[in-house]
Amino acid sequence: MKKISVKEFYELKKKDLSLSLITHPNTMQGNITTSFLNRPGLALTGYFDRFDYNRIQIFGETEISYLQSLEEEMLYNNIKETLVYDIPAIIITKGLSVPKQIEFLANEMMIPIFSSRLSTDKLFNSLRIYLQSVFAESKTIHGTLMDVFGVGILLTGKSGIGKSECALELVERGQRLITDDVVKITSKDDILVGCATNNYGHFMEVRGIGLIDVAKMFGIQAVRMKKRIDVQIELMPWKDNMDYERIGLSDHSVDILGNKIPIIYLPISPGKNIAVIIEVVAMNHISKLFGYDAAKEYTNKLQEELTRKAKMREKQIKEKK
Amino acid sequence: MVRKTIRIVNKLGMHARPATMIVKAATKYRSEFRIIKSDMEINGKSIMGVMTLAAEFGSELELVADGVDEKFLIQEIIEMFLNKFGEE
Numbered sequence: 001m002k003k004i005s006v007k008e009f010y011e012l013k014k015k016d017l018s019l020s021l022i023t024h025p026n027t028m029q030g031n032i033t034t035s036f037l038n039r040p041g042l043a044l045t046g047y048f049d050r051f052d053y054n055r056i057q058i059f060g061e062t063e064i065s066y067l068q069s070l071e072e073e074m075l076y077n078n079i080k081e082t083l084v085y086d087i088p089a090i091i092i093t094k095g096l097s098v099p100k101q102i103e104f105l106a107n108e109m110m111i112p113i114f115s116s117r118l119s120t121d122k123l124f125n126s127l128r129i130y131l132q133s134v135f136a137e138s139k140t141i142h143g144t145l146m147d148v149f150g151v152g153i154l155l156t157g158k159s160g161i162g163k164s165e166c167a168l169e170l171v172e173r174g175q176r177l178i179t180d181d182v183v184k185i186t187s188k189d190d191i192l193v194g195c196a197t198n199n200y201g202h203f204m205e206v207r208g209i210g211l212i213d214v215a216k217m218f219g220i221q222a223v224r225m226k227k228r229i230d231v232q233i234e235l236m237p238w239k240d241n242m243d244y245e246r247i248g249l250s251d252h253s254v255d256i257l258g259n260k261i262p263i264i265y266l267p268i269s270p271g272k273n274i275a276v277i278i279e280v281v282a283m284n285h286i287s288k289l290f291g292y293d294a295a296k297e298y299t300n301k302l303q304e305e306l307t308r309k310a311k312m313r314e315k316q317i318k319e320k321k
Numbered sequence: 322m323v324r325k326t327i328r329i330v331n332k333l334g335m336h337a338r339p340a341t342m343i344v345k346a347a348t349k350y351r352s353e354f355r356i357i358k359s360d361m362e363i364n365g366k367s368i369m370g371v372m373t374l375a376a377e378f379g380s381e382l383e384l385v386a387d388g389v390d391e392k393f394l395i396q397e398i399i400e401m402f403l404n405k406f407g408e409e
Contacts, residue, residue, distance in 0.1 A: 241349055246341050246368045299337040302372055306334035309377035 002135050003031040006089050006112055017126060018117040019091070022103055027112040030088045032056060035131035037124060039063065043082050053085035056127070059092045060120035067099055076101050083109045091127075093120040137257045138186040145178040145194040145227060146170050148282035152227040154183065154194065154261075155278075157235035162268065164204050166235070168214075169275035171222045177214050178227045180204040185229065187257035195226035231262050231285055233278060238269040248284075248295035322387045323395045331405035334377040339406040344368045346397050352388025354398075365398075 006028045010019060021028070038055040044063060067075055079102050090106070090113045092098055098113065106113045116123050143156040144163040148170060155163045164180055171177055179196035180203070186193050196202075202214040202223040215223045232254055236242075244267055245252075254263040264281055268274055287294065329335060335343075347354045347365045354365035356374060358381075363370035365384070376382055386394045 243345065246344060247337050249337060295337075298372070302375060303333070303336050305375045306336055306377045309375065310332075310334060310379060313377065313379050 001033060003033045004134055005031050009089075010112075010114070013127075013130060016130075017091075017123060019114045022092070022098060022113045022115050023106045023111070027107060027110050028089075029110060030086070030112075032088045032131070032134075035128070035135040037127060037131075040082065044078055046078060046081065048081070048085075051082075051085065053087050055088070056131075057087055057090045058120060058124065058127075059090060059096070059098075061094065061096065064092065064096045064098070067102070072101070075099060076105070079105050083111050087111050089114060091116055091123065093118060093123050132188060136186045136188045138184060139257060140182055140184045140197055141256075142181065143183050143232075144180045145183045145229065146278075147176040147178060147224055147227045148279055149175070149286065151231060151282040151285050152178075152194065152229040153278060153282060154229050154232045155235060156232060160207070161235045161237065162274070163235065164206055166274045166278065167204070168206065169273075170278060171214060171218050173275055173279070175279070176222055176224045177202055177204070178224055180214075185256060187259055190259060192229040192256055192259050192261065193226055194229045229256070229261060231264065231281060232256075233264045233266050233281060235266050235268050235274070238267040242267065247299065248293075249299060322385065323391045325384045325395055325399060326381060327384060327399060327402050328381050329376055329378055329402065331408045332378050333408060334380075335371065335374065337372065339401070339408075340368060340371040342401055342406055343398060344371055346401065347394060350386075350388070350390045350394040352386045352391040352394050354387075354394060355385045357383040357385065 009032055010021065010028060013019065034055055036052065036055045038052045038057050039060065040051070040057050040063060043051040043053075044066060067079070070078065083105050090111060092113065092115045095115055095117045098115070103113065118126070141154075141156070142159070143154050144167045146153045146155065146167055155166060157163055167177055167180055178194060182197050183194045184197045186195075203211050204214055205211055244265065252263050252265070253260045262285070266274070266277065266281075284294065331339065333339075344366055356363055356365045356371065358374045358376055361374060363374060365371060374382070384395055384398055386392075388394075
């Protein structure tokens with residue numbers, strides 16, 4: 001399971017979230033293990049049945065004003081009961097002041113308390129966005145990622161089938177390369193984003209030549225850092241009896257990290273200009289986004305004609321009788 | 322060369338789905354395959370061709386296969402027509 005240590009989190013985000021540590025530095029020992037946040041609310045009143053203690057706890061004005069309203073003894077007991085749980089960190093928003101007992105108990109029980117100057121809402125948003133990127137699911141796959149007319153096209157297929165060569169031709173036609181050979185895919189908010197696994201630059205291996213630097217060779221406009229993945233195209237050698245899509249009415253999709261994206265199985269054979277076909281795939285995808293589906297349009301017209309002609313035939317037969 | 326005349330018996334006529342079925346079946350064979358409807362003659366292995374016929378319910382088609390496996394090709398295609406392409 002992914003995790004980030006509280007210390008690392010503090011070092012990275014203290015500026016963005018304007019955090020300062022209230023408790024002793026030694027209290028920063030735990031790890032954050034989830035992207036979710038929690039407002040402790042009811043836990044502070046003594047209801048622990050559904051207390052998500054493993055999340056970062058956010059104390060806003062509601063929590064602080066409730067705690068301030070408590071008698072000293074009750075405040076002490078309630079806080080003690082809450083801090084018994086293995087809480088990774090507590091963040092107080094709006095720079096609110098914390099009752100002294102809480103600070104004392106947190107130091108005792110080794111739970112770090114941060115104070116943030118941000119409002120609860122702002123903190124929640126920024127923190128969620130950051131934690132989601134930390135905990136986003138990702139995987140690397142063998143393929144090439146291209147931006148074709150703004151459509152993110154993931155090219156896959158057996159090695160040696162010509163993904164890199166195809167990418168080169170697309171680049172020469174003005175399309176942009178994100179990464180060749182290994183694509184790191186991250187799933188975030190139902191969107192798949194692909195990028196390179198390293199930051200060496202946009203290198204590519206071309207069989208028979210070796211490594212080339214696409215950005216140096218074709219210019220900076222030929223590359224980009226990351227791209228949302230919209231369509232996967234699987235290149236495969238042409239087989240005579242393979243069941244290729246002929247009309248385009250049935251959509252095939254593939255599951256990547258729980259997100260479904262359309263997949264196209266593209267047979268390749270010598271003499272076929274795959275780069276042009278890939279551009280066509282991208283344009284067809286855009287067309288569909290705009291609500292125009294060529295396959296549906298054509299087949300609807302055919303259907304209308306068939307119905308009209310069948311009716312005419314029926315009429316003729318009746319007249320003859 | 323084998324020639325067979327057949328009437329379309331499924332109500333919807335030869336729309337996209339049956340056309341795809343025919344083309345996919347025909348491309349499995351090595352023989353040439355043509356479909357003739359009145360003055361139109363098309364290649365039965367081309368999806369656009371078959372759809373261009375716009376063959377409606379009740380219309381008549383002539384199937385022509387030519388090659389080593391012509392008989393099997395025609396037989397499979399005829400069966401599809403008779404089964405109404407799995408439709409009404």
